[in-house]
Amino acid sequence: MAEAKKYPAPQGNPETTPFWEAAKQGKLLIKRCTACGEAHYFPRSICPFCFSDKTVWEESSGEGEIYTFSLMRKSATGPYAIGYVTLKEGPSLQTNFVDCDMASLKIGQKVKVVFRPTEGAPLPFFTVA
Amino acid sequence: MSIKGKAYIAGIYEHPTRHAPDKSTSQLHAEIAKGALEDAGLTKADIDGYFCAGDAPGGVMAMVDYLGLKVRHFDSTDTGGCSYLVHLGHAAEAIAAGKCSIALITLAGKPRTGPMPPRASGAEADFEAAYGATTHNVYGMCAMRHMHEFGTTSEQLAWIKVAASHHAQYNEHAMLRDVVTVEDVLNSPMISDPLHRMDCCVVTDGGGGLIVTTEAIAKSLKKPLVRMIGHGEALKGPRGGKDLNLTYSAGVWSGPRAFEEAGVTPKDIKYASIYDSFTITVLMQLEDLGFCKKGEGGKFVADGNLISGVGKLPFNTDGGGLCSNHPVNRGGMTKIIEAVRQLRGQAHPKVQVPNCDLAIAHGTGGLLGVRHAASTCILERV
Numbered sequence: 373m374a375e376a377k378k379y380p381a382p383q384g385n386p387e388t389t390p391f392w393e394a395a396k397q398g399k400l401l402i403k404r405c406t407a408c409g410e411a412h413y414f415p416r417s418i419c420p421f422c423f424s425d426k427t428v429w430e431e432s433s434g435e436g437e438i439y440t441f442s443l444m445r446k447s448a449t450g451p452y453a454i455g456y457v458t459l460k461e462g463p464s465l466q467t468n469f470v471d472c473d474m475a476s477l478k479i480g481q482k483v484k485v486v487f488r489p490t491e492g493a494p495l496p497f498f499t500v501a
Numbered sequence: 502m503s504i505k506g507k508a509y510i511a512g513i514y515e516h517p518t519r520h521a522p523d524k525s526t527s528q529l530h531a532e533i534a535k536g537a538l539e540d541a542g543l544t545k546a547d548i549d550g551y552f553c554a555g556d557a558p559g560g561v562m563a564m565v566d567y568l569g570l571k572v573r574h575f576d577s578t579d580t581g582g583c584s585y586l587v588h589l590g591h592a593a594e595a596i597a598a599g600k601c602s603i604a605l606i607t608l609a610g611k612p613r614t615g616p617m618p619p620r621a622s623g624a625e626a627d628f629e630a631a632y633g634a635t636t637h638n639v640y641g642m643c644a645m646r647h648m649h650e651f652g653t654t655s656e657q658l659a660w661i662k663v664a665a666s667h668h669a670q671y672n673e674h675a676m677l678r679d680v681v682t683v684e685d686v687l688n689s690p691m692i693s694d695p696l697h698r699m700d701c702c703v704v705t706d707g708g709g710g711l712i713v714t715t716e717a718i719a720k721s722l723k724k725p726l727v728r729m730i731g732h733g734e735a736l737k738g739p740r741g742g743k744d745l746n747l748t749y750s751a752g753v754w755s756g757p758r759a760f761e762e763a764g765v766t767p768k769d770i771k772y773a774s775i776y777d778s779f780t781i782t783v784l785m786q787l788e789d790l791g792f793c794k795k796g797e798g799g800k801f802v803a804d805g806n807l808i809s810g811v812g813k814l815p816f817n818t819d820g821g822g823l824c825s826n827h828p829v830n831r832g833g834m835t836k837i838i839e840a841v842r843q844l845r846g847q848a849h850p851k852v853q854v855p856n857c858d859l860a861i862a863h864g865t866g867g868l869l870g871v872r873h874a875a876s877t878c879i880l881e882r883v
Binding site for chain 1: 624625626627628629630631632633634635637638639641642643644645646649690691692693694695696739740741742743745747870871
């Protein structure tokens with residue numbers, strides 16, 4: 373087993389602080405616009421759809437399905453599986469699939485969020501549900 | 502207002518090097534500028550517009566000073582590998598508007614023998630950088646989804662590399678000149694599923710440049726006349742995670758804009774330069790530009806349909822990025838250069854398209870499966 377991969381600590385900024393604070397509690401936050409009703413990820417203060425500033429934080433179920441993925445074989449820290457997950461709440465996000473058999477991943481497979489530590493706030497990853 | 506017929510490509514130069522340990526990146530830009538000027542029959546003092554992207558050390562201010570230019574118009578739009586296809590469109594706009602009359606565009610770099618310029622990142626960095634997106638795995642994700650939705654196969658993708666290799670055998674400067682088979686591609690090592698090593702382009706030092714000018718100046722020079730008749734550009738990203746769809750690119754918007762301006766359709770095109778960072782890039786672009794229906798790219802590229810003299814749509818007759826050259830991991834410039842060679846009738850005789858009077862040069866830049874740009878240029882021989 374290769375040494376545990378180190379992930380860069382999120383730098384954070386005033387716009388995203390609540391996201392990283394929630395991540396420390398193991399919660400995945402998304403943003404929802406109360407003007408148009410659309411959810412989005414990664415979080416913005418102004419809605420990227422209707423440009424309203426009436427966006428609020430919402431806790432995601434952390435459940436979703438694999439939209440696509442690719443198993444990267446050429447890596448100094450060992451193979452890793454990058455992909456996109458479409459959350460139950462609607463938005464899709466980029467992530468890695470961990471703690472599962474990377475060779476048997478399938479598009480459409482159900483996955484759930486798991487957090488991995490960094491030297492700062494933890495980062496959301498996904499594993500097979 | 503339209504750029505149609507307003508700007509002519511009077512000079513082209515592709516640096517012959519693929520490996521330049523003994524040169525600086527700025528030096529390569531200068532050698533390329535010199536080469537493009539010589540091809541056009543112009544001198545440095547004639548240049549009054551300059552275009553460069555993120556590969557140019559220090560950006561447009563440093564480059565103009567280093568090259569000793571005096572310009573009245575400049576543009577350093579950086580959209581990765583398609584920057585130069587964007588620059589060509591912008592240069593045509595500037596010329597049409599009278600902002601400059603002789604524009605120089607250069608690309609150069611040495612990813613084999615020096616550090617790569619860093620990729621710019623934005624607000625997404627905290628939410629994406631840790632996941633190790635590279636060109637290989639991001640384009641791999643596009644291919645994976647395309648296969649899932651449309652049944653596209655690795656064999657079909659391999660045909661794109663096979664076609665490029667058929668062309669590269671005649672290019673003395675091509676990095677890879679061996680003709681390969683579908684089996685060769687499928688048997689090459691898997692890099693990032695489902696892309697094999699031979700689905701990936703080469704990594705090369707080098708670059709290329711263009712001189713773009715007015716009709717009157719172009720007609721005073723001795724080169725065959727090649728002009729811009731249509732341009733389109735577009736950007737695409739996941740936009741809050743709502744619009745994630747990796748089966749199409751911004752080419753679905755840049756292509757129609759260019760065809761409409763030019764007043765032609767994909768059926769009219771005699772030769773196509775399509776950015777081939779990976780085999781899947783070509784397949785998706787052909788669909789997005791309307792050479793075939795969405796999802797039918799696999800069928801379209803199979804059985805040698807992209808091989809000059811064999812198939813219906815000769816593409817990348819220099820061997821493209823897959824076999825010949827992919828300077829600084831930015832393939833847009835060489836796409837324009839080979840299209841101009843074809844329109845001038847100066848491609849290698851074994852791959853020259855007979856009576857080639859209409860060509861497309863198209864590419865995407867950035868990361869196709871994340872955020873990217875597309876630019877489409879339609880070129881005509883007068």
